[in-house]
Amino acid sequence: MSEHMVERMPGGITAPEGFEAAGVACGIKTSGLDLALVRSTPPARVAGIFTTNLAVAAPLVVTRDHLRTSQDTAAAVVVNSGCANACTGAEGLAVSRAMAADTAAALGCPVEQVLVSSTGVIGLLLDAEKVRRGVAVAAGALGRDGHAAAAAAIMTTDPSPKETAVRVHTPAGVFHIGGMAKGAGMIEPNMATMLGFLTTDAAVEPALLQRALKEAAADTFNAITVDGETSTNDMVLLLAGGRAGVRIDENEYATFVDALRTVCRELALAIVRGGEGATKLIGITVTGALSTTEARQAARAMANSPLVKTAVHGGDPNWGRLVAVAGRAGVGFDLTGARVAIGGVELFADETVFAEREPAAAEHLRGTDVTLTVDLGVGGDARATVWTCDFSAEYVHINADYRT
Amino acid sequence: MSEHMVERMPGGITAPEGFEAAGVACGIKTSGLDLALVRSTPPARVAGIFTTNLAVAAPLVVTRDHLRTSQDTAAAVVVNSGCANACTGAEGLAVSRAMAADTAAALGCPVEQVLVSSTGVIGLLLDAEKVRRGVAVAAGALGRDGHAAAAAAIMTTDPSPKETAVRVHTPAGVFHIGGMAKGAGMIEPNMATMLGFLTTDAAVEPALLQRALKEAAADTFNAITVDGETSTNDMVLLLAGGRAGVRIDENEYATFVDALRTVCRELALAIVRGGEGATKLIGITVTGALSTTEARQAARAMANSPLVKTAVHGGDPNWGRLVAVAGRAGVGFDLTGARVAIGGVELFADETVFAEREPAAAEHLRGTDVTLTVDLGVGGDARATVWTCDFSAEYVHINADYRT
Numbered sequence: 001m002s003e004h005m006v007e008r009m010p011g012g013i014t015a016p017e018g019f020e021a022a023g024v025a026c027g028i029k030t031s032g033l034d035l036a037l038v039r040s041t042p043p044a045r046v047a048g049i050f051t052t053n054l055a056v057a058a059p060l061v062v063t064r065d066h067l068r069t070s071q072d073t074a075a076a077v078v079v080n081s082g083c084a085n086a087c088t089g090a091e092g093l094a095v096s097r098a099m100a101a102d103t104a105a106a107l108g109c110p111v112e113q114v115l116v117s118s119t120g121v122i123g124l125l126l127d128a129e130k131v132r133r134g135v136a137v138a139a140g141a142l143g144r145d146g147h148a149a150a151a152a153a154i155m156t157t158d159p160s161p162k163e164t165a166v167r168v169h170t171p172a173g174v175f176h177i178g179g180m181a182k183g184a185g186m187i188e189p190n191m192a193t194m195l196g197f198l199t200t201d202a203a204v205e206p207a208l209l210q211r212a213l214k215e216a217a218a219d220t221f222n223a224i225t226v227d228g229e230t231s232t233n234d235m236v237l238l239l240a241g242g243r244a245g246v247r248i249d250e251n252e253y254a255t256f257v258d259a260l261r262t263v264c265r266e267l268a269l270a271i272v273r274g275g276e277g278a279t280k281l282i283g284i285t286v287t288g289a290l291s292t293t294e295a296r297q298a299a300r301a302m303a304n305s306p307l308v309k310t311a312v313h314g315g316d317p318n319w320g321r322l323v324a325v326a327g328r329a330g331v332g333f334d335l336t337g338a339r340v341a342i343g344g345v346e347l348f349a350d351e352t353v354f355a356e357r358e359p360a361a362a363e364h365l366r367g368t369d370v371t372l373t374v375d376l377g378v379g380g381d382a383r384a385t386v387w388t389c390d391f392s393a394e395y396v397h398i399n400a401d402y403r404t
Numbered sequence: 405m406s407e408h409m410v411e412r413m414p415g416g417i418t419a420p421e422g423f424e425a426a427g428v429a430c431g432i433k434t435s436g437l438d439l440a441l442v443r444s445t446p447p448a449r450v451a452g453i454f455t456t457n458l459a460v461a462a463p464l465v466v467t468r469d470h471l472r473t474s475q476d477t478a479a480a481v482v483v484n485s486g487c488a489n490a491c492t493g494a495e496g497l498a499v500s501r502a503m504a505a506d507t508a509a510a511l512g513c514p515v516e517q518v519l520v521s522s523t524g525v526i527g528l529l530l531d532a533e534k535v536r537r538g539v540a541v542a543a544g545a546l547g548r549d550g551h552a553a554a555a556a557a558i559m560t561t562d563p564s565p566k567e568t569a570v571r572v573h574t575p576a577g578v579f580h581i582g583g584m585a586k587g588a589g590m591i592e593p594n595m596a597t598m599l600g601f602l603t604t605d606a607a608v609e610p611a612l613l614q615r616a617l618k619e620a621a622a623d624t625f626n627a628i629t630v631d632g633e634t635s636t637n638d639m640v641l642l643l644a645g646g647r648a649g650v651r652i653d654e655n656e657y658a659t660f661v662d663a664l665r666t667v668c669r670e671l672a673l674a675i676v677r678g679g680e681g682a683t684k685l686i687g688i689t690v691t692g693a694l695s696t697t698e699a700r701q702a703a704r705a706m707a708n709s710p711l712v713k714t715a716v717h718g719g720d721p722n723w724g725r726l727v728a729v730a731g732r733a734g735v736g737f738d739l740t741g742a743r744v745a746i747g748g749v750e751l752f753a754d755e756t757v758f759a760e761r762e763p764a765a766a767e768h769l770r771g772t773d774v775t776l777t778v779d780l781g782v783g784g785d786a787r788a789t790v791w792t793c794d795f796s797a798e799y800v801h802i803n804a805d806y807r808t
Contacts, residue, residue, distance in 0.1 A: 313800065324459055
């Protein structure tokens, strides 16, 4: 672990060798880029995690089919925004299959090596003709410099594109990991997540690739929430192309996961910062829990509490709402031992209220990065952190008027 | 069942014989009535349900103690708003005990026959002196006409007081049930509820009284949600004084529960209508579930979904969000058999979208009473209804600025 170094670098999914990307506008959205294409040369080994929502959208059905047939390899990923192609029945499934077939034809690869993904309005059939035209244009525009357009093309209500890349120095050589993500609403991953696409030029052993993605996602993509909703289209894919000539085996696994976690965390926190109507990033750490599961459950309950989120939005150090959520979270909790701190300022401990410290806590809440810490008071040693954003009137406006 | 008649009547908790009430201002809130007193002559038999939140507030500790000591009887209930006296440790407990002792002294009854209740800001110590003065004034103001002032005195962010009463005609004679409630935020009862106080002049057998309250609460107070939060101070008390000379035994039980449910439902729906920032009452019925528990769980997940609540607020018949919640609700669900209707207008069934019907559904959403129906598509025969309100920017404003 000590011999490697993870270094931030500019760029996104094309930072690793062997990946090209493009983002184009094909009219699915009324304006802006709405179709992204990523190509891997040679075809990459793929790990994926998918929504746990039982109302699975058509593109996820197709992508999983293709991964089975291709034995977890892919030459391309094609993604559209503006239409989730979810709840669209057999017709929707046909469009997702056509989207893959068009891409395979344009790139000259087997159809099962094309993975498809969609995000946007549910219950709207994806327009196959628009997709076909978009794929043709995107295929001609592929390049190493296409990462930014691709990251922009997968946005829905996101205020800005999310992409990042790292260079990893190891004794065996240098490799890269890049990524892009979208997500602003309907965000509460549950062993799955929003849309995220990750690339690397390391060669990773098949069993390790999926394990690394799950492990890195557990405390990044799966530790964020915007509104407690799990989407029908959530998907994160990690493509490992191998062009860097660095092989990741058990010995190098820790290095790889560490770098992958850096990329995932940056994208995950960017999703929360860009949450619908968000003005603040809130990190909620629960300590003293009886188990990590209980710590996560309590932290997530607080992160989804409209009363906690509106208090932070209003700059009110209302620690009582955190206690109230802890008490109803269904986890071991003891009021007599509970402690609450806001920005490191302890406001409640040993059943004593430190009201005189509230101005210091309120000062912390005026910043854009907020830290809340709650000890459950039952003397456990487990802890967990979940990230969320504040709840503003703007969230209501966005979601009351989403389709109009 | 067919021989009785439940008739609405004016008034509230003093509609039954033997009950007097008062509501006074004692300065706990910066303005308005903030202390309510209810007296039962003779002392009443009491049933109660209490919060499941583990951060139990001081008044609940005292009330439960007193019910144990008095063997579930009470001569008075004293309630303040503006301060929950929760998370206030030993000092808070002493104030709640003093509140009961002051009331007992003013009314000349044993202290264990006084039940206390508080609602308002958490973590603020209740001012014992203000309470003492308030109790003295309230004791002198008790009367049959004090019901409205009492209902007003228990309000926090409620837009209006909530009280109701019924007259029940039975072969054995006439009895009455009255009630008042408060609740606008931090409302998601979980085998317990917000503040509710119910009175009757029927004489109810002890075992039947608690059973009736639980049964009536199950599909009224426990079937509503405003924001998914369960408070530290939730309490519903039912006082049966017996002055009407009608005895409720197993034979009359169904009649009594029926009338009690009428009162509870009216108060529960009034709480939702008066939810913080609410402009619409939303009834969500889930059908085709594998069990009643699963039906309730799915309906509650929809009722707490910010995306569903903002869509209704915006008048958008966005049925896709209901499907998405059904899919993540942790219950049996099959997209191919699922159906969604808004105001009786079916928008999705057999994986087919009826977009042409959306204007009719949108028209329904312009009203103040909204009905959403979701069939989970797994062929079960269980169903459940949960009521909630829409989610407006006003909710955010209220809760961002609650303490300022």
